[in-house]
Amino acid sequence: MLELPLLNDTSRKIIHVDMDAFYASIEERDEPRLRQLALVIAHDPRTTGGKGVVTTANYIARQYGVHSAMPASQALRLVPKRLLVFREPDFTKYRAVSAQIHALFHQVTDLIEPVALDEAYLDVTANRDFPNTIRLALWLQDQIRRTTGLTSSIGLSYNKFLAKEASEYNKPQGRTVILPEQAQAFLDRLPIGEFRGVGAKTAPQLEALGITDGASLRAHSQAELIAAFGKMGLGLYQHARGVDNRPVVVRDAKSVGKERTYRSVLTTEAQVQAQLHELAALVAAALARKQKHGKTVVLKVRDPEFNTLTRRITQDHYVAGEAALYALAWQLWQSLPVKPEAVRLLGITATGLDPQQYENIDLKL
Template sequence: MSAPSRKIIHVDMDAFYASVEQRDDASLRGRPVVVAWRGNRSVVCAASYEARVFGVRSAMPAVRAERLCPQAVFVPPDFVRYKAVSRQVRAIFARHTDLIEPLSLDEAYLDVTHATALPSATATAQAIRAAIREETQLTASAGVAPNKFIAKIASDFRKPDGLFVVRPQQVEDFLAPLAVGRLPGVGRVMEGKLAGLGIGSVGDLRVLPVEQLEARFGRWGRRLHELAFGIDERPVVSERPTLQISAEDTFASDLLLDELAPHIERLAEKAWASYQREQVETPGRLARTVVLKLKTSDFQILTRSLTPAERPGSLEAFVSIACGLRERVGLPSRTRYRLVGVGLGGFIDPHAFDPQAELFGEDGSR
């Protein structure tokens, strides 16, 4: 079982937002830095390695981070500055390949299969990391492998400021001892199901016949089998179209569902303005789906979406559908919410749009 051989680099900036802050403010160097607004409503955007020693992680409530590390220095995020540095880093990538797939401001896949400036993918990764250090005074870690998912795992092996290479002949030995949870798409729930089958490592997963995995997990079972053997044929996609345009906000105090309408309308206006700009920059793409996102006071996240027979063609229609999605939440009326978001997705080419074919509910069924 083999996949077409590629040379993929996954580059991941080290503690990016926090490192930018430490670079630009010498008084922060060597100290535990948490990039977040203080307060009960805030979450951690990033943590320096000094803060991570205390268990602070991104997406953690800021109040918990403060409890774990009382001596932490809290710095409000400055995304304008982070985006500027990200553009610098991507310009460095572009010197080596046109096939760049950004995943976020601080990481990207690069396909250097046909790059000829340097003799190998390893040499290219070394050159990229050196240029990042010299030109931005920041560090990046990189993984080099025959495909995307292995490169991403590899980039984490020598963090921070490291490089790890997995050559094609090393793939199966590299993967075998890893916990099955390291495979993409295997979260805690799936990890628990696999543990129930006696599977704890990727090597364990290889022992099960693909037929047994398919019988238990459907098509995902076959995908698990492929990943266990290091197969990932996904190409690096340099121009990925927008999947969703959205806006969200965290409230100063938790609100009931019936109190969300004015906030939904306000956020829908922001998302609609972004959608109109998207249509100017990428004409001919229409959004069909409206999405409502909610986060409860106890941090439960839920989304509801609808693809109506007639696509949302105005702000008013967008607001109406988004507000109507509250009826599908299904939680007790006393439930309070700390965050609401609204979005537009399901983009299509208008020439492919057939209203009669778009009679879908939130789960995609007819």
């Protein structure tokens, strides 16, 4: 049987961000005494007649074998009573923190694929603001900590599969980079149970074939793996060789923005005004192509030391035209408490978008 040739795109730069024990870490941040206890985010089975499932748990609880999707009653049996604390999940709070984190993502790219409230893929291939992608990843991790008080694990590689493996490799607070020339050695020594998509049912089937790690997986042909596992077998064959050409999938855009990084920094307000005019024209054209308009305009400013300021303003009516976008961006510039002496980056974004069929209507009462 002929094997399908593999095309491996190693040109991309993908970051996978995974918050560490996200829900539990938020509760620990808000109630520091919980950091010394085995915290389980779930309905307390002692008050629900034994019902309830673990949403997540902190790292102390995980040491006792507690994990997400486990019955809460099982956590009750595993953890000493003197240490165990249950907390009801508060998804309103968790979503608010997730929104803060996603706002930081948008400071580096709009190519974002959310996986859950606590993780996402970012395609930063075309990012000109941080030519050094490792520096970008470290900056993002630091900004998440400064903004939310929470830790995250970051994986950086040339595709989504490896970026996810990288973020999982050294949790919590992990920072792992897998370059194209490092990928095969990394995968060859990776235990088979740690390959993404290999679960509790599949791992024993692979081990029965003598497959215990990436190297032994790579020793099996494409035909053998497809015969044994169908479509999943092809995925295993590709992943063993570091191949995953899936793009970062951006969901229906809620914002349209344009930004520029300047080799020669801007040092006068006249230069800033001229650039805001140009950016407003680009955003207006993009909105026209998408037939969208919004009520919120965001200004982004970064200085040569990578200090970033963002300001936003929300109107009662829809904004889409170049003149209106410029006027609001200039108003936001003027509202900055301290204007940078030099500007390395400027950006204008229109958010909260709706189709242009949604019109401004003034009701005269």
